[in-house]
Amino acid sequence: MTLLTSALPQDRTDRILLIASAILALVYLVDTFGVSAPFPLNVVIKATGVALLALYAVRQKHLVLGAGLALGALGDVFLALDQSVLPLGIAAFGLGHLVYIWLFAQWRFKAGARGGMSRILALLIAVLGLAMLNWLQPHFGELRVAASVYNGIILVMAVLAILGRAPTLAMIGALLFVVSDSVLAVRLFAGELDWAGPVVWICYYLGQAGIALGLARAKLP
Template sequence: MSKHGLIVLIIITGLFYIFLAPRDPLFVSVLFKVIPMIGIILYAYLRIIRTSKVTSFEKVMVVGIIVCAVADAAIAITFIAGLVIFLLGHIVYICGFAMKINWSLKHFSIIIPLLIIGAVYGHLLIQNIQSQEASLIGPVVVYIIVISVMVVMAFLTRNPFAMIGSLLFYLSDAVLAWNMFVESLTYSTVYIMSTYYSAQLLIAHSINKIANKS
């Protein structure tokens, strides 16, 4: 299958999960949820395979996508397990992006607005968690910090696909947390999963481009 055909398949399977896939039994729901991620992993793999040697950066980033796919399945079973595995996925992404960053002070100006947004949202979220699930405050704070660092690192690569992908990942998680701890949102699955699949696909697309950047 061509890469373009695979993208179409990813979109179709993603839309099927969001709008049509059964939510019971759980095994079937998780299976349909993970199928688009398997497609994204394959897409990333096809993009990095070429005549020259696959770089360490590319390997690390593909591992990051795989870890997130595992987290996808886990979070449907237990929130805390999914949170921890997604946390590991972000750490893998951070390690990958760090390999391709040109460390320059002028590039760090992007950190300030991202940190402000993260701090404001985190404060609002933690206020609500405190009144419901106080035991989750620590893990959620750590997660917000780590995903914020991941977004910053993606921006420091200066690759537009990685930048937009990381922001969509952040948005997906923000909507998920808001829906869980603040108020139930109509069509929450549509918002959460459409941004999430788009995020992972854009990050997968960015890998080869970042690796080949001079």
């Protein structure tokens, strides 16, 4: 609780943006339980919550972070549309993670290593991620290359978040993003975990929010 409270802004407009984002995320969560909003309102609700996080980052003059979050919001739009634009959704999220990789790399190489058990945790995440990627290969179909590259990118992002001295909230956000994408991949490509929609959304939104709140106002040494 102290970690989250310290990351919350004092500025009234910033607080309104974050509260509005959280409310929209909650509305979309209710939507996933069957209280469905009509199309395209459901798409607007889904994407706007993350878009407001991007706006919050921009207001903190963190334009690079804002760009990464905006790419996530764009990916939300593509994933909510027809399956034919799924590759565009993967591309948008992949570019967003490349932005996060750059940010976490800055913390790793300018602020130093996190130390402690971080190397063991990073290795564990990498091994589990590669094992899942290998298991899902037969299910990727025509998206085999794109999905494999994307999964490699998010693993690199998570490993850098763990190894570097990025704010703890941002690291937790990165790990939640990995959980969300892992469950989504199993559901989307393997056709399993039909019940996992709310889990995917909760972990995804909290992941984006953790990265946004963790990095937006943090200053590199």
